[in-house]
Amino acid sequence: MKSLKAICLAATLIALPAQAQDQESPQQWLDQAAPALLAEHDVPSVGVALIENGKVVLATQYGEQEWGVEADEETLYNVASLTKPITAEVVMRLAARGEIDLDRPLAQALVDPDIAEDPRAQKITARMVMRHKTGLPNWRYETEGTLKFIADPGEKVGYSGEGYEWMMKAVEIWTGRNFEDLARELVFDPAGMQLTSYTETSGFLGHVATPYKKGESVRNVVREKPSASDDLRTTPAEYARFMLSALDRPRIAGKLADQRSTVRDVTSYRPACREGELAAFCPSRQGWGLGWFLYDYGDRVVLEHTGGDIGEKAIALYDPGTRRGVVVMTNGANGHKVMMPIAGRLMGDPRLAELLMTPYG
Structure with a gap:
C-alpha cells in the first residue's frame, strides 16, 4: 500500500539535481528510489540490470514476485514485446x-x-x-x-x-526446426541465458512473476508453444547478457549489423517529437532498425525496445558507443511509471530521461 511518505520520497529522488545524483552510486539511488516508486504506483516488484563498459555491473530486484513471495535473481518476468528483439536476433x-x-x-x-x-x-x-x-x-x-x-x-x-x-x-x-530449439542454440546458450525460455520449463516452478493490476492478479500467460512476439520469460540480468551478446560482441557483422542500428524510416510514437517544433529532448532521427527502435541524437545512438501487457511492463536500452545499457522489468499494470524513471536515470543522459517520461500518442 502506498503512503504519503513513499510518494514524496519518490518525487524527491527523481527530481534531485544532477550534482546530487552524481554523488550516489546506481545501487544507492535504486535502494531508495525503487521501493518508493513501487509503493507510489502499486507495482509489486521491479528487477533492474545495469551495463557499464560492456559488462553487467548491477543486477538487483525489489518487492514481491507475487504477494508474499520476495523477488530474487531468478524471478522470471513476462517481458511481452521484449520477446521481439530476441526473435529478430535468431533470424538474423x-x-x-x-x-x-x-x-x-x-x-x-x-x-x-x-x-x-x-x-x-x-x-x-x-x-x-x-x-x-x-x-x-x-x-x-x-x-x-x-x-x-x-x-x-x-x-x-x-x-x-x-x-x-x-x-x-x-x-x-x-x-525444419522448432524455434525454441533454434533460440537455445543460437542465442540463449551462447549468452548464458539458462533460465530464459519462450515456453514453460521445470525452472519456472516457484520463479514466475505474477502480473497484477489494482492489487489483483490478472491473466498470467505461460506459453506451451513459442510466440515470436510476446510472453518470453527471463530475468533482467539474462536479458542484459543477451544485449551484450547481440550488440556489444556481435555474431553478426557487416551490412546486416549496420542495418540493425540504422534508422531507415523516420518515425516517432511521441507527439512531442513529430509535430511542429520538436522538443529539445527529441533525437534528430528516430525509427526502426532491424528488430530495435533507435534514438539517434547525433552524438549517440540508443537502441530501445519496450514490452507491455495487462500486468507487466518492461524496457531495454543499449548504447553501443558508450557500451552502457539498462534493463527494467516489472509485474504491475503501472509498471511503466516505475521503469521509465529508473531507465532514464541509469542511462545517464538528461535528454533520454526526459524523452522516456514523455507520453506516447
Missing part, C-alpha cells in the same frame, strides 16, 4: 550463416488463409517484419478478427506482432 543469425534469406517472401513457406488471395501477401519478407513495414495490423482482432492489410507492404511503418508470428513459422519450415 540464421541469415548471417546463410541458412535463410531476409528478402525471401514468407509466402514461399506459408500464407495465412485470411490473406491467401491477396497478392500483397506475396511481397512480405523477414526484413519488412523486423522494420514493421508489413502493412499488417498489430493483431487481427484490430481488423474484426480476420487478418487484413491496413497498408501496402513497404509503404509505411506499422507495428505488427502478426508479422513476427508469420516470420517465425516460415523460419521453422525453412530450417
